[in-house]
Amino acid sequence: MSHDPMRPRGRPAHTPGITVLAYTPNGKHVITAGSNSAVRIYNVGDDGEPKTLDEGFLDGYVAIGATNDEFIVGTEDGQVWPYDIKSGKMGDQLVRSALPLRDLAVSPDQQWVAVASDELTVKLVKIDNQLQIKYLREQTTGSKHVTFDPKGRYMAVSAIDGILYIYSLAEEEPQLLRKLDGVIQKLEPSAEATSAAVWHPDGTAFAVAESTREIAIYSVSDWKKEKLFTGGHTGDITAVSWASNGSLLVSTGADGQVVLWESRTQQVLRRFEFANVINFAWHPGHRNTASFTNSDGELFIYDNFVPKEHEAQLQKPLQAAPIYPGPLGELSNNAQRTLTDRSRDAVKRAARAGSLDSLDDILGQDEDMEDFVEDDDGAGYFEGTNQHGKRPNGHLDDLDGPASKRMNSGAVQPKAHPPIQPGSTPWAGSRRYLCLNLTGAVWTVDQETHHTVTVEFFDQELHRNYHFTDPYQYDKACINENGTLFSNDPSDGPATIFYRPHETWTTRADWRIQLPEGESVRAMALSESYVVAVTSKDYVRVYTLFGTPFRLYRQKSQAVTCVAWRDYIMTIGNGPIASDGRHTTLQYTLENVKRDEVCQNEDVVALPSGAQLQSVFFSDTGDPCIYDSTGVLLVLQHWRTSGQARWVPLLDTKQLARLAGGRKEEHYWPVAVAHDKFHCIILKGGDKNPYFPRPLLSEFDFQVPISSSAANNPDESKEEADSRKASSKLEETFVRSSLLLSLFRDLLSSTNAPASQRSEMARKELEIDKTLLQMLAIECRDGEERGMKALEIVKMMTDRNGKMVEAAAKVAERYDRGVLEDKIRDLAERRATGLDDDDDELA
Template sequence: MSLDAIRPRGRPAHTPGITVLAYTPNGKKVVTGGSNSAIRIYSVGQDGEPMTVDEGVEGHLGIGATNDSFIMGAEDGTVWQYNLESGRMDKLLVRCALPVRDIDVSKDGEWVAVASDELTIKVVNVEDMTKVKYLRDQAKGAKHVTFDPTGRYVLVSCTDGFLYIYSMLEDEPQLLKKLDGVIRKLEADKEATSRAVWHPDGTAFATAEATRDISIYSTAEWRKEKVFSGGHTGDITTLSWSPNGALLATAATDGQILLWETKSQTVLQRYDFPSVINLSWHPTQNSLSFTTLDGELFIHDDFVPKEYQPLLAKPLQAAPIYGGALAEMSENVMRPLANRPKEPIPPRRRAGTPDSLDDILGSVDGMDDFVEDDDGAGYAEGINSFGKRTNDHLDDPRGHDAKRLMESQWRPRVHLPIQPGSTPWKGSRRYLCLNLTGTIWTVDQETHHTVTVEFYDRELHRDFHFTDPYLYDKACLNEHGSLFSNNPNDGSPATIFYRPHETWTTRADWRTQLPQGEFVKALALSDSYIVAVTSKDYVRIYTLFGTPYKVYRQKSPAVTCAAWRDYIMTIGNGPLGGDGKTTLRYSIENVKRDEIHQNEDVVAISEGTELQSVFFSDTGDPCIYDSNGVLLVLQHWRIQGQARWVPLLDTRQMDRLATGRKEETYWPVAMAQEKFHCIILKGGDRYPYFPRPLLSEFEFKIPISTKPPKTNEEEDETAERNEIARFEESFVRGNILLSLYQDLLSSTNATASQRAELARKELEVDKLLLQMLAVECREGEERGMKALEIVQMMRDRSGKMLTAAVKVAQRYDRSVLEDKIRDLVDKRLMGEEDDELA
């Protein structure tokens, strides 16, 4: 089909001049504004007349939309918010003394950035217009302003040719960079654009150069990475990424719209449309809308040709930065670099894999002469050079291939090393550490890496980043410092580097090298020590300022380690299990006291499950998280031979997943404040990616039982069983947390506040038992024996809770039970042991 056959018709929308447009995030509406006072609201997929709003002022130059409203900025300096359904003018968000040139609404719809001929950019809260942030570092008026997809940055394109980059994470925006040579020097009323347009993954933005090329700049050091060249012959007026970032659409004064593939930076299609001034992709469909200087709106359905539509159907793609077009994020492909050895694959690098089956078959020579079995009948199978059928169809007397493979090539399956909190490479970046203190992430720049350390509490610590020529592949972070290690593949020794956050000397960071041929498998950092388990199964312990403290060899091959204060925990591969996979063994020791609490005990990982992470809780209890989504804590670990793994949460049984509508998993971060802190991974994601995801927290819930099915006939009974199950789970959970706290206090010099907290926890458990007693008493006298058993489990020795239990029995007229509880009260007060039901 020719392009003329599918060419959309122009829809007269406004008088000639600058015409702006915006889709609502749900893609149901497209809103336009122009040089006249009218505002048009088009319903996507309908050819009828648009809704017209005549309340607007003349000269709309900026536009933004949410699903409920849209915002217009005009030449008279006003920025108004309108109701999307009624078109009614709701409120004036901000007024500028000079014309508004551009606006941008943050992705969450909470803030609108306003660029005008004034020297200050205003960022206004949509709900509360009294909340305003000011960007004051510009020397000239601004032509464009844009939020990044996460709302962390605002980019301001000034008429003097400078691009200003602001951080919006603080209450007072901070100027991060002032870049020269990135955009053109353009007056505010020029048709050409100097807008910085963010890639959907938030790691890069595109700008138009004076050479009519398009440059891609990354957020890592804010430098140019790629160029889209050889496209337009006129000044570029607008550009827009497809929603998944796989395609780029641009328009210019040469009268053409170009469709680019971002991975290869090549032009896929050219469309002849003159005077295009703004364009925007539909959020979910293969459709592109654009406006012209003639005041017309075009909605180009099926904009991407059929042969290229698979590119648009892909999930979110990585920005085309860092040493070559990146492969699809879902496939996580990276080919070996030409200046680096391919074998062996270095520990820090992800292995390259072919893109498709065609790549594999294309590398095989000598495939021209073969018999084709075109109809699939199988006559080409087992034919020798004489045209006779061989005996290949018969079973091999030695058994099938799988049997011979098991006999000759079987190998035990071992657990690979784990660095808690780190993710594999995806594109050219990865997280080295994710915890409650902050994050450490690195970007591959081919010849070196750039490492960024970000903190959640920026009042306590400031973010920093540095150029990394050592190519660090492991890292740890806490409130005192950051720790790094690398495993070079060029024959250089492995390095451990520690950098404290604060120091009262000139220089306190240090670096040490391991013996030649020894590599770091896992790192751990505590308030007191640094731990590294190595490829030679050594456990190397250093003080925080680089003094080697201990070196010994693990009894089992190293897998990972964790540390908290003076304690370290190491995990290694142990004997083979029944499934042909090694069991995991752990050891825990107090380094300062030189005491071993647990020695080569078993890590409780069920069959077919992998260890995903290991860490200490904020109170110092070892925890593990497995691939089935179960969080377990180690109880009584300070006593030799008494340790056991107790489940605190099975994420697959959480109420949020009960309906089956949500498809999500959880990336473990920490166990703190008696909650599980994690990152929610949607769909089929296995690892968190950029931009930095938000942390979520969930209450513990011991897997005791599932909710009984609800029926109309037994609705009351079901509610009762649910109540009992809830109390039972709370009681078991309270006992476990109480036990962990008792163990902690028994190993330290408990303070008065800690002893008071222990008493409070004991009282909470007894209160749960009292609630369970009330349920049993309500059900009748036949439940009396269980009710008495519940009373006997109370820890209170003062008699207050037992007296309350007597009152509960009196309330429900359980006289026999009341007498037995009174007898129990007398025995407790006399200090006698009641062993009747022990």
């Protein structure tokens, strides 16, 4: 081996034996622990002596994890202790196992620590409350490793019998998701070789060392082996670690080799000779530094670890896991355009800018430009990119030129809204949801030659789950309490609609219909009475639940989607150009197909400029709702009366209290509106669609965006601020309750309402009057000068028997508002005699 002047020297940190290390997530410290019961804290970038802590445990440390403020160590005799990094003070013991401890891991949110030991149970302990413990109980032997995925959704437990257990952490109690046999090797608990599942930073895959001394990559989407890193080691692999952006991987082995791999190609970039390395960690940032320890008790901090010719890899944004064909970044929003697409865009930009470059100058360099485009040389071509590796479009000219020029051009085509199938998601690896609602979920798995479809119900006492092999490769589905509807659009044959009821009293009741050649399904819907499909020819096709064609007509606008509830169907299509000149408006039609009556005809879907429709559905009481890309949920009020419909916001998710102060980054995937709540799936970070396994549903109360009660006025006192917030809350309650009462009245007016529903309406009216009474109390308390608004509030009461108005007079009397009390009693007398409220009283 030739002498390398950059090669670091080992720092004697501990006595020979197990030596573990961890970086703090902010990258400021690297901490080591070992068999001599000492802990050393090194400052990254500082060559000075480390801070040393020695508690004198008889058994040495065998595991370590760190947050930004403290580190957690585990001893061989099963004790787990936290230490404050700054002061070095030991905290209260977190947990203890009766048998030897083998590994621990800190969750990505730095709230929990998982502990693996020779016991059959893995413990998950809350760091700031050691009384809060969760248990992972499915193992039949002790565990050697535990690892969290980067988003905290899964935990992998490597058991010593060679079985890898994957748990979902989405529920309150961890649930076993997969039991993978043959993925990892069987190891003795004290073996230096590793069997840990090491998660890729994007969370879609993990790497494991195999007994063949190869490293396998498994996809989370289907838990199958996708790629292999081969030819790296001739001895057992002792550690595997991804760079923080996933572009590089390092493995260490008992053969004395530290191997640097390129993730995208699975090729060896460089080998380093270091004996007995047992733990390895990359610096958590983009810094070109790595640290590792060996069984001689030494720590190596290797600056400029990645050779200069490959250092640019560390500066790239987060890269996709190497489980898909094509370039490394080819995954969802990380997808890189092909060179042809990039060149075509370059031609357009050059033409707009009046460039004199010829087409040959732009297009004739495909082979030479490929490395340039991917920025492998680190020359800064990726500067200014966002977190997905995309360059923002702020530096580009408008695609259609200045507005003054667009006005003179007739060639501009408005952007039409793409078709959407409510409740479905794009492909995530080889899986996607075809439908997800309050009844259940339908998902499909691409098996290359065919698909497999699973139908899962939330209420499994009512219906049993089932799955089947799908040679038709269905790409759309709907599910309700009666049955499941499927459709496909094959490239080599007619489109098919297939309906399968959940229960029948005959031998067979499912049916399949093929559409005419050249016609495909854009969206479909299923109600308690009908099947509806809107097609590429803008036809609206309506069938009964037994497959009998019932209605067929052509939609007036280009079909986008449809939904159904009982006898009502709602179709949405692209209408005229919007006011911005760049998009089309969306128009909807609502009709009762049984009575052949149109309720609303080609009315406008209320979307802000540039916003997209994310989902549309009927509520459980039959009111149409939409959810748009700005995070607003709206309901269609008075839709049964022609010309009276209007879209009213029920909830603006960006105004939720849980998002105040920018503490969380999360999105909400709409599922349904039911029981006066918005049901959705909470997606963390950059996720935009539900993941696998199926996440839990969450629900939010409606909150009409009336005002911001969180804003503080520095000139008002605490009492004034409290009064303003209380008043704002009551005003929102009043508007929301009035809206829901209006929807309920419309429902009752169109049906034969039973006595129970009429009583429910009376109860809703009473609740509104109670809210107005509380608003009145605040106005009376805040001063006589607010008496006019107080009287206005009393006039809003729907009470006709006089009880609530009498209560309002007593409120005015309690706060000694004599003039207001007299006016309220005059109002009560006028109502008692059947006269209308005198609006002049406000003057």
